[in-house]
Amino acid sequence: MSRAADRLKVVLNHLDRSHDAVRASFTSAQNVSYHHHPQSLQYTFDTDVLTQEQIIAYEENGFILIRNLVSEEDIDRFKNEFERICKREVKVPGLTVMKDVSIAKSEFVEGEKAVTKLQDYQEDPELFRYCVLPQILKYVECFTGPNIMAMHTMLINKPPDTGKKTSRHPMHQDLHYFPFRPADRIVCSWTAMEKVHRENGCLVVLPGSHRGSLQEHDYPEWEGGVNKMYHGVRNYDPNHPRVHLEMEKGDTVFFHPLLIHGSGMNQTNGFRKAISCHYASGDCYYIDVNGTTQENISNEVKDLASRKFGADDSVTFADTWAIRGRLVQGDRISM
Ligand SMILES: CCCCCCCCCC(=O)SCCNC(=O)CCNC(=O)[C@H](O)C(C)(C)COP(=O)(O)OP(=O)(O)OC[C@H]1O[C@@H](n2cnc3c(N)ncnc32)[C@H](O)[C@@H]1OP(=O)(O)O
Numbered sequence: 154m155s156r157a158a159d160r161l162k163v164v165l166n167h168l169d170r171s172h173d174a175v176r177a178s179f180t181s182a183q184n185v186s187y188h189h190h191p192q193s194l195q196y197t198f199d200t201d202v203l204t205q206e207q208i209i210a211y212e213e214n215g216f217i218l219i220r221n222l223v224s225e226e227d228i229d230r231f232k233n234e235f236e237r238i239c240k241r242e243v244k245v246p247g248l249t250v251m252k253d254v255s256i257a258k259s260e261f262v263e264g265e266k267a268v269t270k271l272q273d274y275q276e277d278p279e280l281f282r283y284c285v286l287p288q289i290l291k292y293v294e295c296f297t298g299p300n301i302m303a304m305h306t307m308l309i310n311k312p313p314d315t316g317k318k319t320s321r322h323p324m325h326q327d328l329h330y331f332p333f334r335p336a337d338r339i340v341c342s343w344t345a346m347e348k349v350h351r352e353n354g355c356l357v358v359l360p361g362s363h364r365g366s367l368q369e370h371d372y373p374e375w376e377g378g379v380n381k382m383y384h385g386v387r388n389y390d391p392n393h394p395r396v397h398l399e400m401e402k403g404d405t406v407f408f409h410p411l412l413i414h415g416s417g418m419n420q421t422n423g424f425r426k427a428i429s430c431h432y433a434s435g436d437c438y439y440i441d442v443n444g445t446t447q448e449n450i451s452n453e454v455k456d457l458a459s460r461k462f463g464a465d466d467s468v469t470f471a472d473t474w475a476i477r478g479r480l481v482q483g484d485r486i487s488m
């Protein structure tokens with residue numbers, strides 16, 4: 154028996170004891186020869202990058218946290234570029250600079266303190282370096298396989314809450330925003346650009362929720378207002394067990410697009426920064442979301458595309474993603 158097959162057997166054995174869903178695939182795996190590498194892990198590829206514990210953790214929980222993955226030097230460069238963008242020293246094609254709704258609708262704030270999020274930085278070579286860092290792609294490949302597209306890029310600058318709790322990000326599944334599949338070949342990489350903890354609104358996740366299906370999303374009914382497109386899962390149960398991901402600068406979490414997650418309000422005076430990219434396999438395919446729960450976000454995004462870029466009715470939700478996607482490894486097959 155090969156070493157890889159050995160590892161797989163241990164992993165599957167463990168998962169077998171914990172989950173019915175994976176038990177089914179293990180049963181079928183027992184019928185195939187271990188000389189061949191059985192395709193029995195649902196969410197990961199065993200490429201010798203992940204440890205047995207990490208494979209088990211991702212299969213079971215839908216995320217893994219890798220400490221100290223991005224260097225201080227790289228993060229300082231991203232921070233510096235973020236500042237240059239906020240000071241309007243650089244102009245990036247396609248970039249959306251988003252302000253917190255409570256700031257946008259009240260007093261005039263300029264520069265970096267006004268910005269809650271940069272969306273779509275793929276045309277900024279300095280920030281886009283994040284998406285091609287070899288140590289990130291090495292992990293991404295474990296979830297997407299060898300053909301990798303960077304589909305969605307963000308730098309989040311969660312502001313100190315103004316008192317309206319608008320700095321929160323409601324609990325959601327990122328797949329709600331994506332008209333491509335399969336979900337298991339999509340992964341988010343999210344790197345803390347400084348220490349993130351409960352006080353400044355770290356990520357909050359519901360472990361194992363990636364094994365459920367895509368839920369209905371809508372704007373939560375929050376008194377103080379909700380940021381544009383910050384949809385939340387509709388029947389969120391605040392009593393569901395959750396995990397706060399406290400991270401140091403450079404720590405990186407990889408998570409599945411069905412994992413329910415959000416972030417709490419920033420109760421500090423500092424701006425909590427993180428940089429992220431959603432990757433998908435170059436072999437993924439686009440779907441039509443008309444008539445599905447994703448129709449509401451699809452309409453909002455198309456609306457924005459027409460206002461911002463003058464896109465006409467012929468531009469589909471899928472088109473808005475195909476335009477933003479960038480190949481970062483292997484081949485762009487069907488994306
Ligand atoms: C694009 C697909 C995203 C895919 C995400 C994948 C998973 C990630 C999950 C998420 O992150 S979901 C959140 C994603 N959010 C966005 O993509 C929002 C992107 N930002 C924007 O679209 C613009 O920043 C926005 C339309 C909100 C503001 O654009 P402008 O810079 O043109 O704002 P402007 O100052 O001209 O204000 C226009 C109107 O928008 C209002 N506004 C500004 N910022 C807002 C805000 N943050 N929330 C709500 N409304 C806002 C503003 O008050 C004003 O309202 P009124 O017309 O009633 O006066």
Ligand SMILES: Nc1ncnc2c1ncn2[C@@H]1O[C@H](COP(=O)(O)OP(=O)(O)OP(=O)(O)O)[C@@H](O)[C@H]1O
Nearest residue numbers: 321322323324351357373385386389415416417418
């Ligand atoms: N009604 C709701 N619908 C969807 N998401 C919600 C709702 N209420 C809270 N959340 C989200 O749940 C997560 C945790 O919220 P909260 O701000 O209470 O976190 P916290 O500050 O980390 O927790 P605590 O206050 O207990 O320390 C955040 O992502 C928040 O946006």
Ligand SMILES: O=C(O)CCC(=O)C(=O)O
Nearest residue numbers: 309311322327415416427
């Ligand atoms: O950085 C955060 O607070 C969470 C952002 C997030 O989940 C998202 O934009 O999809």
Ligand SMILES: [Fe+2]
Nearest residue numbers: 325326327414
């Ligand atoms: Fe998210």
Ligand SMILES: [Mg+2]
Nearest residue numbers: 321416417418
């Ligand atoms: Mg709270």
